[in-house]
Amino acid sequence: MSTHDNIVLNVSGASKRFGGVQALSDVGIQIQRGQVYGLIGPNGAGKTTFFNVITGLYTPDTGSFSLGGTPYTPQAVHQVAKAGIARTFQNIRLFADMTALENVMVGRHIRTRSGLLGAVFRTPGFNKEEAAIKARALELLDYVGIAKYAEFKARTLSYGDQRRLEIARALATDPQLIALDEPAAGMNATEKVVLRELIDRIRNDGRTILLIEHDVKLVMGLCDRVTVLDYGKQIAEGTPAEVQSNEKVIEAYLGAGHKPH
Numbered sequence: 001m002s003t004h005d006n007i008v009l010n011v012s013g014a015s016k017r018f019g020g021v022q023a024l025s026d027v028g029i030q031i032q033r034g035q036v037y038g039l040i041g042p043n044g045a046g047k048t049t050f051f052n053v054i055t056g057l058y059t060p061d062t063g064s065f066s067l068g069g070t071p072y073t074p075q076a077v078h079q080v081a082k083a084g085i086a087r088t089f090q091n092i093r094l095f096a097d098m099t100a101l102e103n104v105m106v107g108r109h110i111r112t113r114s115g116l117l118g119a120v121f122r123t124p125g126f127n128k129e130e131a132a133i134k135a136r137a138l139e140l141l142d143y144v145g146i147a148k149y150a151e152f153k154a155r156t157l158s159y160g161d162q163r164r165l166e167i168a169r170a171l172a173t174d175p176q177l178i179a180l181d182e183p184a185a186g187m188n189a190t191e192k193v194v195l196r197e198l199i200d201r202i203r204n205d206g207r208t209i210l211l212i213e214h215d216v217k218l219v220m221g222l223c224d225r226v227t228v229l230d231y232g233k234q235i236a237e238g239t240p241a242e243v244q245s246n247e248k249v250i251e252a253y254l255g256a257g258h259k260p261h
């Protein structure tokens with residue numbers, strides 16, 4: 001397999017403007033299969049905008065996008081999910097009054113044949129599929145370490161466990177790429193260690209991960225490659241060691257006008 005075949009996400013020339021703000025300016029990244037790829041930058045650098053663009057929440061002004069070698073147009077969230085990108089959000093978005101298990105099952109439904117109509121009419125095909133979905137969802141809860149909370153409502157789980165539940169739900173869609181938006185936000189040191197182990201395990205199991213994270217130590221310890229954004233521009237790309245010693249990066253993080261993280 002050539003390096004090219006191994007590229008999961010290929011984005012080039014992505015730009016997005018909001019009124020007077022150029023939130024993203026000609027950003028391009030290539031993520032290889034099995035990598036954890038980090039996206040970092042000071043507040044307002046454009047990280048979330050980039051996530052929103054590649055996942056269909058925002059329509060980009062320019063850019064070309066391909067996933068697993070197939071071009072895609074990120075225009076609708078459900079199309080992007082079907083194409084194979086699953087994401088979590090900075091502010092957790094679970095179905096708070098559904099159980100942990102049900103939350104993961106919802107993620108799985110986008111890959112099933114019976115779909116919503118089958119669920120409404122409870123066809124035989126649906127019932128069989130439903131049992132398989134449930135079994136897979138339980139496996140995933142176990143995988144992220146929260147199987148014991150399967151029947152708990154999502155809102156009753158601790159913050160760290162809710163984040164892990166979001167990851168289980170993302171995995172349930174069998175994504176080509178998992179995009180994690182600040183998964184460690186609000187976590188304590190112990191929870192961060194557990195999260196790091198989980199992300200490592202997901203990578204070792206052959207998945208590909210794009211990560212926005214403010215915790216620089218976590219990013220540098222976990223990521224294979226990193227892109228640094230600043231005012232919408234890509235100011236550095238490389239291994240964590242290369243990026244950390246880059247003058248522009250040091251300036252962006254330490255220079256005036258930015259809050260350090």
Ligand SMILES: Nc1ncnc2c1ncn2[C@@H]1O[C@H](COP(=O)(O)OP(=O)(O)OP(=O)(O)O)[C@@H](O)[C@H]1O
Pocket residue numbers: 018021022023041042043044045046047048049050
């Ligand atoms: N929907 C929007 N409408 C107008 N401006 C927006 C919108 N979304 C983002 N922006 C602007 O685009 C710029 C980039 O914001 P973005 O949220 O992508 O940055 P970020 O790197 O994710 O920041 P943070 O680390 O604070 O989450 C900011 O100036 C922001 O105010």
